[in-house]
Amino acid sequence: MEQRLSLVYLGVLDLRISRDFYENLSWVASKSSSNDQSTFFQLGGIILRLYSLGVLAEEFNQVVGTGFGGITLAHNARPKEQVDKLLIQAVTAGQLYSNWWKKFLGWLFRILF
Numbered sequence: 001m002e003q004r005l006s007l008v009y010l011g012v013l014d015l016r017i018s019r020d021f022y023e024n025l026s027w028v029a030s031k032s033s034s035n036d037q038s039t040f041f042q043l044g045g046i047i048l049r050l051y052s053l054g055v056l057a058e059e060f061n062q063v064v065g066t067g068f069g070g071i072t073l074a075h076n077a078r079p080k081e082q083v084d085k086l087l088i089q090a091v092t093a094g095q096l097y098s099n100w101w102k103k104f105l106g107w108l109f110r111i112l113f
Helices: 015-024 053-059 081-092 100-113
Strands: 007-012 038-041 047-050 070-075
Touching: 007 015, 007 053, 015 038, 038 081, 038 100
Parallel strands: 007 047
Antiparallel strands: 007 070, 038 047
């Protein structure tokens, strides 16, 4: 597996305050990909997406206050044919594989392909 991250998702309590913080650092939020539940920043080869903490927890079938830290990381495969191989590597390395992965990958492929 190539050593890189594609996406960093941060769950935040107040999206407006968090977005303002990064914009005050002169980061530019994507106007086309940001909405009232999430904000998107392109950082070179990595995407930072700020989500309302409750929305992010729901996306990953988690409950706020039960150990979910509000941070998720993603590695996008290049090309898409590598996805199965990378998932097997992740499972072998000890990562959990559950139904939300299937939902997420299906969603991602609909967007990208």
